[in-house]
Amino acid sequence: MIESDIAKRSFAAAVKPGRFSDSPLERLVTSHDLAPMPKVACLAFKMMPDVVVRPKEPEEVAEIVRIANSWDWPVTPRGAASWGFGGAVPNKGGVTVDLASMDRIIGLDVERGIVRVQPGVVWLRLDEWLNRRGYFVPYYPSSAPGATVGGWISTGGVGVGSYKYGTARDNVRSLQVVLPSGQMINTAHLLDGRHPSQFDLTCLFVGAEGSLGIVTTIDLQVYPKPESFVPTTYSFPDMDHVFNALVQISQARLKPYHVAFVDGNYFRFLRAMGREAIETGGVVNLVFEGPKAKVDEEIRYFDALMTAMGGVRMSDEVAQHEWKERSYELRSKKLGTGAVIGEALVPVDKALLVTHDMLKLVRKMKMNVSVMGYLIDRSTVAFLPFYLTDERRWIKALSSLSFVKKFLDISNKYGGRGVGLGLFMANNIYKMRDRNTIELLKKIKETIDPEGRINGGKTTMLQLRYGIKVGPRLFRFGMNALALLKRLYPRDRYDRPVPGGFTGGEHE
Ligand SMILES: Cc1cc2nc3c(=O)[nH]c(=O)nc-3n(C[C@H](O)[C@H](O)[C@H](O)COP(=O)(O)OP(=O)(O)OC[C@H]3O[C@@H](n4cnc5c(N)ncnc54)[C@H](O)[C@@H]3O)c2cc1C
Known part of the structure; x- marks a missing residue:
């Protein structure tokens, strides 16, 4: 029996029957994430894992990592793969640990207001479970119906509700993590609560993109369900008005629960798909929650503010619809075969400048882009542009990817930064941190994971399938070349299938 067969048998033995697979189909399914990558990317990365395992318990995860160590196999942790930077995709094959299978809600500690969950629990399900017990998680990604x-x-972890309740960092109380050595640790003392004492390691693993270990249990802060919950929607003539309104909201005396915006192109895309959608230059969605009297006061206050900024309040029906649609931002991806989403944090007072520069880039690269986002605190906007793509036209799809890099450069220019490095954007770390800090981050990775076992060759460096490292200069050169290539193509069109043919559209 050859070595890899023995290794596969060991992995199969580490999990319960039916929770191991080396079938081509399962490996194919786990060889990509949200971002549709053209097949040619396989020349650079071995994106197909050799095996996929679906553990149920932390001890199984630890055993899988120990086996990977003994056979020198790379390990890729994977949740719902709704992130688009390749973090959940192997770059060198190996074993993919599909954590969606660890989907148990372990319990609610009412006294401390903490829920304990396994990592594969999906946000929407967790919220529904808590709602039935009089609680809610007010912070989550807008991909909550699928994301773990x-x-x-x-x-x-920035997302819906971060404006009032903070990010993952503010709400994770403790983690259990399987380290690359196969050892298990707890990052904080159970009694640390909101005021962690010595050596709380939680922050080290929040945002580490699975590069320092595999999270196997999570303690999260939860909150009593609010008495009143009211979404509102304001329509504006254009994005200049939208961003001016956001600046005013961020400086306001009161604080809504959630503040989101969507540009007019988004609704144009929907109309091109044949859906009903409002005509607008852009909308701001303000959501309020809390005691009823307070919510009423906040609505009155912001209604006056939005009207003064040129906004028109839409009907409650539209507002409810917008709130329900918060998790389906990429509906219009059906106009292509997929959508690629970029994400940057931008100072709120610079968001308008970022938009103007981004629109210049969109024109240069002849693309169709929509932008949406939300405030995550009083000074920062999460800015999420997305474009439609068709990876079957692989040269064009590949060249379009440079848009994300170019957009992140624009954000950096105005004091912003990209959200996420993963595999494809790993070199962006050089735009986000100074050299000394990057050296320290690399040392932390090397200390915890000397063999680069878990998500090696990502996040702090970009490594291809044969261990070839791609530095920031080569990456920049490649992206610039792709952007130039994209400009040689005719302007992007979005097409929707109709009986007997296609109709196409363009937007300015
Ligand atoms: C429509 C849409 C809306 C989105 N909205 C938001 C948003 O509001 N805010 C936001 O932050 N993101 C958003 N995203 C991006 C993405 O959905 C989120 O980051 C999401 O939370 C990722 O969860 P996942 O389960 O899909 O993780 P995956 O994509 O599977 O994994 C993400 C990374 O985490 C690692 N990982 C996964 N599980 C573990 C684990 N248990 N231990 C260690 N490492 C692990 C993976 O290796 C990978 O590097 C959105 C995406 C879409 C498509």
Whole structure:
């Protein structure tokens, strides 16, 4: 029996029957994430894992990592793969640990207001479970219907409700982690609560993108369900008005629960798909929650503010619809075969400048882009542009990827930064941190994971399938070349299938 067969048998033995697979189909399914990558990317990365395992318990995860160590196999932790930077995709094959299978809600500690979950629990399910007990999680990614708790925490976790309740970092109380050695640790003392004492390691693993270990249990802060919950929607003539309104909201005396915006192109895309959608230059969605009297006061206050900023309040029906749609931002991806989403944090007072520069880039690269986002605190906007793509036209799809890099450069220019490094954007770390800090981060990775076992060759460096490292200069050169290539193509069109043919559209 050859070595790899013996290794596979060991992995199969580490999990319960039916929770191991080396079938081509399962490996194919786990060889990509949200971002549709053209097949040609396989020349650079071995994106197909050799095996996929679906553990149920932390001890099984520890055993899988120990086996990977003994056979020198790379390990890739994977949640719902709804992140688009390749973090959950292997770059050198090996074993993919599909943590969606660890989906148990372990219990609620009412006294401390903490829920304990396994990493594969999906946000929406957790919220529904808590609602039935009089609680809610007010912070989550807008991909909540599919994204896992472990995945969001590992990517740093900003999202719906961060404006009032903070990010993952503010709400994770403790983690159990399987280290690359196969040892298990707890990152904080159970009694640390909101005021962690000595050596709380939680922050080290929140946002580490699975590069320092595999999160196997999570303690999260939860809150009593609010008495009143009211979404509102304001329509504006254009994005200049939208961003001016956001600046005013961020400086306001009161604080909504959630503040989100969507540009007019998003609704144009929906109309091109044949859906009903409002005509607008852009909308701001303000959501309020809390005691009823307080919510009423906040609505009155912000209604006056939004009207003064040129906003028109839409009907409650539209507002409810917008709130329900918060998790389906990429509906229009059906116009292509997929959508690629970029994400940056931008100072709120610079968001308008970022938009103007981004629109210049969109024109240069002849693309169709929509932008949406939300405030995550009083000074920061999460800015999420997305474009439609068709990876079957692989040269064009590949060249379009440079848009994300170029957009992140624009954000950096105005004091912003990208959210997420993963595999494809790993070199962006050089735009986010100074050299000394990067050296320290690399040392931390080397100390905890000397063999680069778990998500090696990602996050702090970009490594290809044969262990070839790609530095920031080569990466920049490659991206610039791709951007130039994209400009040689005719302007992007979005098409929707109709009986007997296609109709196409363009937007300015
Ligand atoms: C429509 C849409 C809306 C989105 N909205 C938001 C948003 O509001 N805010 C936001 O932050 N992101 C958002 N995202 C991006 C993405 O959905 C989130 O980051 C999501 O939380 C990732 O969870 P996941 O389970 O899909 O993780 P995956 O994509 O599977 O994994 C993400 C990373 O975490 C690692 N990982 C996964 N599980 C573990 C674990 N248990 N232990 C260690 N490492 C692990 C993986 O290796 C990978 O590097 C959105 C995406 C889409 C498609």
